[in-house]
Amino acid sequence: MRRLVEQRQYSERRACKLLNLSASVHRYVPKPKNDAEVIEHMMRVVDRNPTWGFDLTYDRMVEEGTTANHKRVRRLYREARLHLRRRTKRRVPERVKDPIVLPIGPNIT
Numbered sequence: 001m002r003r004l005v006e007q008r009q010y011s012e013r014r015a016c017k018l019l020n021l022s023a024s025v026h027r028y029v030p031k032p033k034n035d036a037e038v039i040e041h042m043m044r045v046v047d048r049n050p051t052w053g054f055d056l057t058y059d060r061m062v063e064e065g066t067t068a069n070h071k072r073v074r075r076l077y078r079e080a081r082l083h084l085r086r087r088t089k090r091r092v093p094e095r096v097k098d099p100i101v102l103p104i105g106p107n108i109t
Contacts, residue, residue, distance in 0.1 A: 038068045
């Protein structure tokens with residue numbers, strides 16, 4: 001595209017038409033992504049509530065004033081590897097040890 005405009009002296013409009021390219025695609029400059037603020041807020045919420053999943057975490061972030069899109073927050077949540085299950089230690093009740101009852105006779109306990 002640039003070569004057509006600079007070397008051949010074509011207008012941008014004509015060069016885009018030759019390449020079947022929209023002028024807006026040619027002029028597009030992506031915005032730099034600065035996710036640091038969203039990540040920091042997300043990590044604060046997760047640190048306070050480590051057993052919450054994405055939905056509760058995102059809801060709390062919205063309540064606290066985050067304006068980030070849920071798809072963006074979910075992508076950051078996965079990149080931080082928070083989507084993995086965090087296992088908690090399960091408390092098993094202590095077993096009551098009863099003495100073994102010996103049968104008095106056949107089929108009688």
